[in-house]
Amino acid sequence: MKIEKELTVANKKGLHARPAALFVSLVEKYDVTVTLSKTDDIVNGKSIMGILMLGATEGTVLKITVEGQQATEAMTAFEQFFSKQEEELLS
Amino acid sequence: MSSEIVLKGVPAAPGIAYGPSFILDKGEFIVPKRSISASEVDSEIARFEEAVNNARREIHQLKTKITHDMGLAHAQIFDAHLLVLQDADLLNRVISDIRKTKSTAEYVFFAVIKKFIEAFSQMPDEYLRERAADVSDISKRVLKHLMDESKLHDLESLQDDLIIVSHDLSPSDAVSMYNKKIKGFLTDIGGRTSHTAIIAKSLGVPAVVGLKDATLRICNQDYVIIDGQKGVVIVNPSQETKELYIKEQSKIIASLEKLDDLKKLPAQTSDGKKVAILANLEISAEINAVRKYGAEGIGLYRTEFLYMNRLDLPSEEEQYQAYKQVAEAVAPFVVTIRTLDLGGDKFISSVHIPRDMSPFLGYRAIRFCLERPDIFKTQLRAILRASMHGKVQMMYPMISGIGELREANAILKKVKESLREEKIPFDEDMKVGIMVEVPAAVMTAETLARESQFFSIGTNDLIQYTLAVERVNEKTADLYDPAHPAVLKMIQKTIDAGHNEGIHVSVCGEMASDPLLAFILLGMGIDELSMSAASILGVKKMIRSVKLQEAQRIAYEALHLATGQEIEEFVGAQLRKLMPN
Numbered sequence: 248m249k250i251e252k253e254l255t256v257a258n259k260k261g262l263h264a265r266p267a268a269l270f271v272s273l274v275e276k277y278d279v280t281v282t283l284s285k286t287d288d289i290v291n292g293k294s295i296m297g298i299l300m301l302g303a304t305e306g307t308v309l310k311i312t313v314e315g316q317q318a319t320e321a322m323t324a325f326e327q328f329f330s331k332q333e334e335e336l337l338s
Numbered sequence: 339m340s341s342e343i344v345l346k347g348v349p350a351a352p353g354i355a356y357g358p359s360f361i362l363d364k365g366e367f368i369v370p371k372r373s374i375s376a377s378e379v380d381s382e383i384a385r386f387e388e389a390v391n392n393a394r395r396e397i398h399q400l401k402t403k404i405t406h407d408m409g410l411a412h413a414q415i416f417d418a419h420l421l422v423l424q425d426a427d428l429l430n431r432v433i434s435d436i437r438k439t440k441s442t443a444e445y446v447f448f449a450v451i452k453k454f455i456e457a458f459s460q461m462p463d464e465y466l467r468e469r470a471a472d473v474s475d476i477s478k479r480v481l482k483h484l485m486d487e488s489k490l491h492d493l494e495s496l497q498d499d500l501i502i503v504s505h506d507l508s509p510s511d512a513v514s515m516y517n518k519k520i521k522g523f524l525t526d527i528g529g530r531t532s533h534t535a536i537i538a539k540s541l542g543v544p545a546v547v548g549l550k551d552a553t554l555r556i557c558n559q560d561y562v563i564i565d566g567q568k569g570v571v572i573v574n575p576s577q578e579t580k581e582l583y584i585k586e587q588s589k590i591i592a593s594l595e596k597l598d599d600l601k602k603l604p605a606q607t608s609d610g611k612k613v614a615i616l617a618n619l620e621i622s623a624e625i626n627a628v629r630k631y632g633a634e635g636i637g638l639y640r641t642e643f644l645y646m647n648r649l650d651l652p653s654e655e656e657q658y659q660a661y662k663q664v665a666e667a668v669a670p671f672v673v674t675i676r677t678l679d680l681g682g683d684k685f686i687s688s689v690h691i692p693r694d695m696s697p698f699l700g701y702r703a704i705r706f707c708l709e710r711p712d713i714f715k716t717q718l719r720a721i722l723r724a725s726m727h728g729k730v731q732m733m734y735p736m737i738s739g740i741g742e743l744r745e746a747n748a749i750l751k752k753v754k755e756s757l758r759e760e761k762i763p764f765d766e767d768m769k770v771g772i773m774v775e776v777p778a779a780v781m782t783a784e785t786l787a788r789e790s791q792f793f794s795i796g797t798n799d800l801i802q803y804t805l806a807v808e809r810v811n812e813k814t815a816d817l818y819d820p821a822h823p824a825v826l827k828m829i830q831k832t833i834d835a836g837h838n839e840g841i842h843v844s845v846c847g848e849m850a851s852d853p854l855l856a857f858i859l860l861g862m863g864i865d866e867l868s869m870s871a872a873s874i875l876g877v878k879k880m881i882r883s884v885k886l887q888e889a890q891r892i893a894y895e896a897l898h899l900a901t902g903q904e905i906e907e908f909v910g911a912q913l914r915k916l917m918p919n
Contacts (some may be wrong), residue, residue, distance in 0.1 A: 264469055268418035294427035295418060296454055296473075304463045 406443025633672030638866020665728030783835030797847025
């Protein structure tokens with residue numbers, strides 16, 4: 248199964264090191280392949296360097312593609328993730 | 339060719355040096371490109387994987403440590419670091435590039451990571467831009483495992499001797515500089531007695547500090563001239579300027595060679611007063627330099643350096659070996675070991691010391707040791723054991739009153755008792771003294787002298803506390819005045835109090851290394867002077883050229899003058915009459 252959605256980064260500091268790290272750990276919980284893309288840049292959702300390289304700041308819209316058995320659950324988790332501030336993610 | 343730029347700073351160590359610069363602050367290092375053969379590819383990849391694993395293990399350890407010391411929130415950044423090192427995209431790219439380009443793992447890894455660092459540094463978002471520092475930190479960790487650690491900041495692999503330019507040098511930077519081919523040091527901040535000055539003097543190379551923005555105005559590999567006497571730096575000098583300084587340098591070398599003859603002669607005034615001249619020791623490795631200059635022992639062995647640049651504390655055995663090595667090398671002369679003097683501007687990784695608002699007035703030195711008897715006792719045991727291998731004496735730093743001295747001595751007594759019980763031998767007569775560096779100690783010197791076996795005046799701190807001038811602050815560096823009448827009166831009082839109780843008084847601060855100031859100290863009755871090894875011959879020359887009687891008279895008159903400047907001018911003029919050169 249393959250799902251595609253556009254999600255907006257809510258975190259004030261954008262997808263910097265800590266949130267990117269949290270996102271990668273979240274992706275790894277599911278048996279899925281994930282790509283994130285911003286205009287022409289497409290990166291692997293398990294690559295923290297790739298995610299950081301997107302330079303996604305607050306309000307950036309990212310296209311997320313999730314493929315695999317658990318795609319639906321994973322996408323729900325990602326939607327929640329992107330809507331939160333860093334402090335909420337850490338607690 | 340860019341035009342000549344002249345920068346002015348604070349002269350910290352004398353001499354002239356010229357050569358290409360190396361900007362240390364930006365952490366640039368050189369990873370040489372080297373090709374490998376097809377048969378080496380697999381082992382190169384294995385080496386890369388191992389280095390990554392080692393780096394990961396280190397980060398795990400660091401994370402545990404930081405979590406323990408500072409809490410989980412501070413440690414979370416290391417999760418990101420760990421993820422970078424398991425980022426399949428990154429690792430696979432390095433591995434496939436090693437195969438493709440047939441170059442060493444460090445070269446390929448560095449090339450890949452450099453692209454990331456550059457991309458991060460150009461990001462418009464500030465938070466993301468700062469990730470360049472994280473990635474650079476991670477890459478250094480991996481490179482450290484791929485290359486010899488010494489090669490990481492490998493100054494020796496560069497063809498020419500270098501002039502180090504840095505925002506500041508921490509004491510631990512200073513340690514790693516030792517034994518490297520360095521021609522001189524330039525720093526943006528720091529004063530006359532900063533660690534940069536101390537390390538430069540012990541290496542015998544010039545340094546100019548407090549240059550404010552040298553790291554911005556000098557580029558890597560710029561040709562630089564340092565005049566450590568005047569505190570002047572010339573970037574991209576003209577041919578004429580170069581020649582001028584080369585001539586100047588050969589004059590200095592010639593006069594140093596003359597001093598060489600003094601090595602074997604005693605430091606004795608022409609009317610027969612002998613002053614012991616000893617050397618200050620930063621780290622054991624310096625010991626050869628110390629002997630080279632004919633020091634009559636070590637007046638200050640700083641032990642902090644055993645504790646730096648590491649995550650754990652040095653064991654009793656390790657300390658014992660280090661102290662023993664120095665004691666044996668210096669015998670039959672004395673080595674004066676100062677117990678741990680942490681805090682202020684010296685911090686270590688193995689113990690968390692909170693950064694005080696005014697670190698020099700805070701939790702440091704003996705205060706720290708009395709709070710942490712576990713650490714203190716280990717050191718005392720090691721020092722006592724080493725006392726069997728030469729002539730060892732010990733002193734406590736930063737004593738501010740008799741209470742602290744008694745408390746420290748009570749711990750020492752307990753340590754001695756347990757060594758006796760364990761039948762471990764030590765020198766029962768080992769002398770125990772104190773550093774006099776806090777005005778409160780000066781004012782109660784009579785009391786302290788009754789329970790100390792010697793005094794060592796730490797002038798760097800005494801000046802800073804007496805004049806209320808922070809010595810690492812370049813903005814107040816001009817107020818730091820060793821010849822200030824208040825400072826000299828403090829010293830006179832300490833010497834008199836010591837002599838009244840029949841104990842020796844020495845000076846182990848930078849003040850002792852300046853012939854003019856040392857002349858005043860001589861006149862005030864000092865018994866010993868301890869200084870950076872490179873200054874010994876100059877001071878010895880002064881002592882051998884003068885009479886104690888004259889020094890006493892001049893010092894007495896100087897103490898009645900109004901300002902440090904008047905004192906320096908008066909004593910300078912008198913001294914020039916006594917020794918025309």
